[in-house]
Amino acid sequence: MRTVLVTGGTSNLGSALCRAFLEHGDQVVCTYTHNKDKAEKLVRELGEKLTIASLDILCEESIFKLFESLESLDILINNSGVFTVSEQENLLPSDWDKVFDTNVKGMFLVCKKAIPLLRKSTNGVIINIASMNAFHPGFGGTAHYDASKGAVVSYTKSLAAELGPSIRVNGVAPGLLDAPYLHDDTNTVRLKFEGRAILNRLVKAGEVADCALFLSSATAITGEVVTVDCGYSVG
Numbered sequence: 001m002r003t004v005l006v007t008g009g010t011s012n013l014g015s016a017l018c019r020a021f022l023e024h025g026d027q028v029v030c031t032y033t034h035n036k037d038k039a040e041k042l043v044r045e046l047g048e049k050l051t052i053a054s055l056d057i058l059c060e061e062s063i064f065k066l067f068e069s070l071e072s073l074d075i076l077i078n079n080s081g082v083f084t085v086s087e088q089e090n091l092l093p094s095d096w097d098k099v100f101d102t103n104v105k106g107m108f109l110v111c112k113k114a115i116p117l118l119r120k121s122t123n124g125v126i127i128n129i130a131s132m133n134a135f136h137p138g139f140g141g142t143a144h145y146d147a148s149k150g151a152v153v154s155y156t157k158s159l160a161a162e163l164g165p166s167i168r169v170n171g172v173a174p175g176l177l178d179a180p181y182l183h184d185d186t187n188t189v190r191l192k193f194e195g196r197a198i199l200n201r202l203v204k205a206g207e208v209a210d211c212a213l214f215l216s217s218a219t220a221i222t223g224e225v226v227t228v229d230c231g232y233s234v235g
């Protein structure tokens with residue numbers, strides 16, 4: 001049975017990732033930072049093959065503790081991230097740092113600890129969650145986030161070259177994920193996305209998770225970042 005670690009596993013996409021890999025028959029470790037209640041609810045919902053662990057990817061000690069508790073690891077999914085909106089002229093340098101520290105440096109710190117365990121696996125895989133914004137920015141006020149996700153794409157490709165052939169490294173770049181806060185008929189972000197996406201709809205978290213599941217077993221694919229955006233990029 002494969003052991004899968006999903007960082008930020010209580011989020012919209014994180015819980016879909018946990019569900020998809022559990023349904024595939026894997027054992028999943030879901031990490032939470034602030035949302036312990038949500039993590040415990042997820043265990044009640046998804047069953048005991050899901051275990052939960054606290055993790056702050058900004059804190060090396062927290063990462064160290066998590067990896068001390070893991071006996072083996074086959075698949076690491078770096079899903080944790082933060083998103084903020086601000087025009088660049090108003091963006092505080094500390095906000096820039098928070099986004100880059102979480103989305104990029106935190107990913108590096110987790111990979112650094114995971115690599116020795118993944119090397120011991122017969123199918124060591126890293127999957128990094130980027131964003132369609134890395135390739136198609138322009139929603140306004142997201143230049144810092146878009147740049148951080150661009151860094152995730154470069155990091156993914158470079159890491160694949162460095163860690164192959166023993167570990168495959170790929171990414172998924174989701175478009176706008178369907179979530180209750182977007183359901184208001186007047187939500188301009190949703191309307192803009194749906195208006196341009198070829199499929200005229202938002203992306204379901206489960207569809208992104210299915211792509212990650214596919215990549216976890218796609219033995220000829222490494223250094224790739226797959227966009228899952230209902231055709232927004234080419235719409």
Ligand SMILES: NC(=O)c1ccc[n+]([C@@H]2O[C@H](COP(=O)([O-])OP(=O)(O)OC[C@H]3O[C@@H](n4cnc5c(N)ncnc54)[C@H](OP(=O)(O)O)[C@@H]3O)[C@@H](O)[C@H]2O)c1
Pocket residue numbers: 007008009010011012013014031032033034035036055056057058079080081082083102106129130131132173174175176177178
């Ligand atoms: N939502 C979208 O439309 C969209 C589109 C493209 C890409 N993405 C990417 O997909 C991923 C998941 O997005 P989402 O919208 O489902 O989630 P989200 O609501 O933005 O939540 C992010 C997750 O990251 C975790 N996190 C934040 N800071 C952390 C830290 N210091 N250490 C460890 N974990 C931390 C959070 O944990 P706690 O809740 O426990 O604090 C939460 O589980 C992110 O990387 C995001 O950038 C999202």
